[in-house]
Every structure is written in structure tokens, then in C-alpha cells.
Amino acid sequence: MKPAPFAYAKARSVEDAVRLLNEHGDNAKLLAGGQSLMATLNMRLSQPAILIDLNGIPGLDGIALNGGDVAIGALVRHATAAKSDVIARHVPLIAMAMPHIGHPAIRNRGTIGGSIAFADPAAELPACFLALNGEAEITGKNGTRRVTADDFFRGLYETAIAADEMLTAIRLPSATPDMRYGFAELSRRHGDYALVGLAAVARADGAGLKDVRLAYFGVGLTPVRATVAEAALIRGSIDDAVEALDYDMAPPDDVQETGPVKRHLAGVLLRRVAAQMMGGGA
Template sequence: MKASAFAYARATSVAHALELLAVHGEKARVLSGGQSLIPAMNLRLVAPDVIVDIGGLAELRGIAVEGKTLVIGALTRHADLLKSSDIAKFVPLLAAAVAHIAHPAIRNRGTVGGSLAQADPASELPACMLTLGASIVVRGPGGERRIAAEEFFRGIYETQLAPQDLLVAVELPVADSGSAHFFQEFARRHGDYAITGLAAQALLEGDRFAALRLGYFAVGDRPVLAEAADKLTDVAVTPALLAEASDALSDELDPHEDQQATPAMRRHLARILLRRCVASLLKRPDLQLGGVA
């Protein structure tokens, strides 16, 4: 299939893009990397009247460290994250996650902003932003505002973006000394959509978690920041406590069923990832061998 007929407008600046969105509203779709939008249009899953192409806006590209904040422009490509020494140094969780996104051809075109605006619940980057406590920078008719990642994702392909809004950047706190990360996902093949995945960030004090954030993806209609992490914070983690946290995780998740997995399978995989994550971050192989799956 091919896309239905549409008009095309190439934005020459952010201000121009906002003008176009103000005129066309819900009839327009923003084109950045196009790795999700173009296939959806070709399958007639979406049929915008107007495409607003922002791909040439250099002002929306780049990675910069500003004090304790790392800023990523919306048009920064996945491949740029992999190559960036600042990403590797200050938010290494992102570097670990991006290597799992699709394949090189997709990573060379796909953008950070496009992935977040798409809000696919099986995508890696939304879960990472949730885990890392990111702020999504948005410009619209009322000016610029920042939306916490925990509030930004509202459902399957649904965000806080209004039709006249443009996602322009992401702001991330620089990782503290003593922080550690974990990323792993289950997929049928490398590069396929995840069946279940976990992006975790921790602050370690000796053999305990001073802080722990567990961002699950592909287990519901949006990324989930697991409350079960609270059971593992500021305590000595034992196999029994990890089993208790695993049970709590199963109770709070609400996985969907599709051609890849049942809800029960996704809960099972989420529990396995929790066990692997805690064992890896604490360097406790005995916890991974415990019977909490």
C-alpha cells in the first residue's frame, strides 16, 4: 500500500514549524526521522492532510552539558547517542538502550524526539526517560514549557502534546557519582519490538540501594515506573525480600496480550528482569539464582 494524498511543507525554523502547526492543527503530522510515521502512512493507519517536515532544523540537533543537566535536541538521531562521549559519561543508560533499537539503518534516521512523540509502549527511549527523570521540552502557542516524563506519556501512541505543539528537546539530570544502570529486554530477535524490557538506574551506598528506579516497557499501554523498587531501597536485599518485591511487581503490572505474548508471560519475564537487574547492580549472583521467577 501507499500513503493517501497529502500536502507537504518544509519548515525553515522552529517558529515557522509552529506557524504551520497553528494553521493546520490536527490535520498535520510532524516529520522528523520518519521511521514510524512513513510506514504508518503507507499502511493507511494515519492519513494526515499535511506533513510538516522539520528534518532540516539544525537548531534542534545536538547534545550539550549545561551544569548538572544534559540537553538532547529533538532531532538528534539514535546513532548520535551511540557515538556521543557525553552520553556515555553522563547518562550511560541511554547508550546501553540505544544499541537495542531496531537496526543501524533505523538508528541512522530515527530521532529522539520522534521516538518520544510516537510513544510506542514497546520502545526503549520512553522507558529510559521515565527512569532517568527526564523533562520533555515543548514549544507551542503559549511559549515553552517542560513536562516531566512521568506525566508526558498518556497511553498507546498518546502524549501530552497538543496538535499545535512541537517537541524541541529533552533535559536529563547528569548521573551522580555512585550511580549504576541496567538495561535488558526480551525480543524474539535483536532489533525486534521488545516483548518485555527494563531500564533501571540506581544510586548505591555500599551494598544497598540508596535509590532505585525501574522503568519497564512493553508491559502496558505506556512505560511503567515500578513501585516495587521501593521495597528494595534502603534495606539489605535478601532472596526473600527480592521475592516479595517480585510479587508486588506482578500485582502492579497490567500487561496486554498480543501475538507475541500473554499477560502471564510478560509478568514472568518482568520478574526475571527484576532478579537479573538487582543481582547485577549489587553484584550478587546469589540473588539471580534465587527462586523468584
């Protein structure tokens, strides 16, 4: 299929993009990497009146260590993030997730900001963002505000970004020696959407863990925090944590698998990721 007709504008600055968003509101769509947008346009699931191209905006493709945070511009490509020494050293969870995102052609064009803003509940980066308890920098006509990951995801493909705002960057906490990371997903073929995936962050506490954050993808309408399982894992019982997932999620059936199978796979992944973190490696 071909997309419905739309106008096109190439924004030259964040202010220019925000102006266009204010003019067109819900009738506008932002184009960054386009790896999700092009598909929805071609299937006419999205029919904007105007497409606002962000790729001409300078300054949104940087990665920088600022104090205790790593700032990642919204236009940073997945492939760039995968090669970044700053991300590998200071946000290893993102580095762990990168090889699982689609295929090289997708990673070459897809952007960090686009993935977070699109908020696909089956995608890797929104779950990583939630596990890391990052902050989104959202810019509109009244300036820039920050929203924590816990408050960012509102529903299926819905976020805290208003129709007249845009995501300009995300900020993620830099790794400290006591931090532990885990990532795993199960898919039918490499590059397919995961049946179930898990991104996790914790701090070492002797032989155990504290401050555990478990963020699942592919099991709900948004990335899902498994808070009851987190508490059980902090108490030191992986078996109890796996059982606690019954309280944390009720995965719906989808075209890939049934809800009960997804719930079982969530437990399998929890054991794998807990072993990663208990082992002390990223």
C-alpha cells in the same frame, strides 16, 4: 500500500513549524526520522492533510552538558547518540539501550525526539526517559514549557504534547558517582520489538540501593513504573520485588506473547537488572 495524499511543508525554524501546526492542528503530522511515521502512512493508519518536515530546522540536533543536565535536541539521530561521548559518560542508560533499538538503518535515521514523542509503549527510549525522570521541552505559540517524564505519558501513543506543539529537546540528569543503571530486554530476534524490557536507575546506599526507578516497556499502554517493586528493592529483597510486580502491572496479551508470560519475564529481567545495579556498574 501507498499513503493517502497529503500536502508537504519544510519548516525552516521552530517558529515556522509551530505556525504550521497552529494552522493545521490535528490534520498535521511532524516528520523527523520517519521510522514510525512512514509505516503508519503506508498502512493508512495515519492520514494527515499535511506533513511538516522538521529536518531543515537548525539547532535541534545538538547534545550538550548543561550544569547537572544533558540536553538532547529532538533531531539527534540514534546513531549519533550511540557515538556520543557526552551520553556515554553522563547518561549511560541511553548508551546501554541504543544497541537494542531496531537495526543500523533505523538508528541512522530515527531520532531521539521522534521516539519520545511517538511514545510507543514497546520502545526502549520512552522507558529510559521515564526511568531517568527526564524533562521534555515542549514548544508552542506561547513559548516553551517543561514536563517531567512522570507527567508526560498519558495513554497509548498519547503524551502531554498538544496538537499545536512540538517536542524540541529532552533534558536528562547527568550521572553522579553514586548512580547505578540497569537495562535489559527479551526479544525473539535482535532488532525485534521486545517481549518485555526494563530500564532502571538508582543510587548506591552502602551495599544497597535507594531512589530506585524501574520503568518497564512492552507490558502496558505506556511505559510502566513498577513503584511497589521499587520499594521492595530499596528494602533489599529482590524476591519481594519480583513478587511485587503483581501489584505494578497486568500485561495484556498481544501478538507476541500472553500476559502471564510477560509478567514472568518481567521478574526475570528484574533479577538481571538488579544484579547489574548491585554490582556497581552501568
